[in-house]
Amino acid sequence: MKKKILIVGGGTAGTMTANNLAKKLMPEIDRGEIEITLISNSKNHYYRPGAMYVAFGKSEGYEFVRDQRSLLMSEINFEIQEATEIDTKNNFVKAKSGKKFEYDFLVLATGCEAAPDRIPGLSEGGDWFYTYEGATKLAKKFHNITKGRVLVTVNFPKTPNIPHQCGIAPVETTIMLHDFLTQRGVRENIEILYTYPTHAQSVTNGLFLQEPTSKVLPAVFDGAGIKHRTGFTLSKVDAKKKIAYSAEGEEIEFDILMSTPPFIATKFIRESGLSQALDNEGWLPTDKKTLKVKGLSNVYTLGDVVDLPVSKAGGTIHNQTDVVADNIASELRHGYPTENYDGLVIAIAQMGLSCGMPLWYNYEEDVQPTPCSKLGSFVRKGFNKGIYWAAARGMV
Numbered sequence: 001m002k003k004k005i006l007i008v009g010g011g012t013a014g015t016m017t018a019n020n021l022a023k024k025l026m027p028e029i030d031r032g033e034i035e036i037t038l039i040s041n042s043k044n045h046y047y048r049p050g051a052m053y054v055a056f057g058k059s060e061g062y063e064f065v066r067d068q069r070s071l072l073m074s075e076i077n078f079e080i081q082e083a084t085e086i087d088t089k090n091n092f093v094k095a096k097s098g099k100k101f102e103y104d105f106l107v108l109a110t111g112c113e114a115a116p117d118r119i120p121g122l123s124e125g126g127d128w129f130y131t132y133e134g135a136t137k138l139a140k141k142f143h144n145i146t147k148g149r150v151l152v153t154v155n156f157p158k159t160p161n162i163p164h165q166c167g168i169a170p171v172e173t174t175i176m177l178h179d180f181l182t183q184r185g186v187r188e189n190i191e192i193l194y195t196y197p198t199h200a201q202s203v204t205n206g207l208f209l210q211e212p213t214s215k216v217l218p219a220v221f222d223g224a225g226i227k228h229r230t231g232f233t234l235s236k237v238d239a240k241k242k243i244a245y246s247a248e249g250e251e252i253e254f255d256i257l258m259s260t261p262p263f264i265a266t267k268f269i270r271e272s273g274l275s276q277a278l279d280n281e282g283w284l285p286t287d288k289k290t291l292k293v294k295g296l297s298n299v300y301t302l303g304d305v306v307d308l309p310v311s312k313a314g315g316t317i318h319n320q321t322d323v324v325a326d327n328i329a330s331e332l333r334h335g336y337p338t339e340n341y342d343g344l345v346i347a348i349a350q351m352g353l354s355c356g357m358p359l360w361y362n363y364e365e366d367v368q369p370t371p372c373s374k375l376g377s378f379v380r381k382g383f384n385k386g387i388y389w390a391a392a393r394g395m396v
Helices: 012-024 026-030 048-056 134-146 169-184 213-221 314-334 374-392
Strands: 003-008 034-042 044-046 063-069 076-080 083-087 093-094 098-100 107-108 112-115 148-156 191-197 227-229 234-238 243-246 251-254 256-260 261-265 300-303 347-348 358-363
Touching: 003 012, 003 098, 012 026, 012 034, 012 076, 012 374, 026 034, 026 191, 034 048, 048 134, 048 374, 107 314, 134 169, 134 256, 148 169, 169 191, 169 213, 169 256, 169 347, 213 227, 300 314, 314 347, 347 374, 358 374
Parallel strands: 003 034, 003 107, 034 076, 107 300, 148 191, 148 256, 191 227
Antiparallel strands: 044 063, 083 093, 093 098, 112 261, 234 243, 243 251, 347 358
């Protein structure tokens, strides 16, 4: 009987994994023994990190959108369907249309989403660069501001040891903002204040979620005239008065509030009954090595929906997808998984408009800051504009 692999989610994780599986299982697919199906609630595929460049007028955004079908190998079935229900006992996922998708192996690659409404007043008084819509709004404000204060805030999930989406992004955009305002000739009239919550994953009263980088950042910010403050956990925003309040009892006025909002799993996952994360955040309980959903022998997960203490970013997914694809292929062929994920994350941080910093870390070793260079920025931008689409197709 033909084996069915179902992938839910058409983002980076789902697309890469589908293509990698198709390549690894091509002999079985050709013999009609295996079929791979990917379902997504959108016909488009969005390169999410591109939104950051929109916020500073370095992109219009359309460059980072592709037709989802065009990114998938022809051997992969693709349907635009919104998953609404999962039955792990009877091995099927039900869509909003009523259609059921049966599976022998399931990959949950549904990502996460911004939830600014979880902080009173943030939706009305704050801005964020994690979505194209939000980044476009920020771009207009950054192009018009001539004096005042830009306040940067960062929020972490309530579930312990879970990062927000793309941990380095608040640092990247803060330094990019400095460069952008300098280019506009208004930097001396605008204060940039970067704040960080008291508790940030494994760090307390720091400026980043890992200790080595947290120790380096004060000198980096001081060199750019960026003010910084620890122990500011955003708790509410007064949009009319333009005041941000912290859980620690502090209040800060702002002209623009550039915030990393709360993040949660998608509604489909939050209502699946698979997660025990705090505050109904929906993170999937994930085996840190095999990337299986704990307690489910034929369900894998990767990317932004997992409860692992590694960055929710593309540089993580690139190293997770091979583990998931190899393990499913091995289980189908031999009856057991063969690969383990070591927590590896590799990326280049955009530390300003023309400087890129290579970084990597894993479960055992925190990220170690490396020299920032124009070459690094060139590689990062080259990845954004071309290499990513090859990676999504499973070619890199």
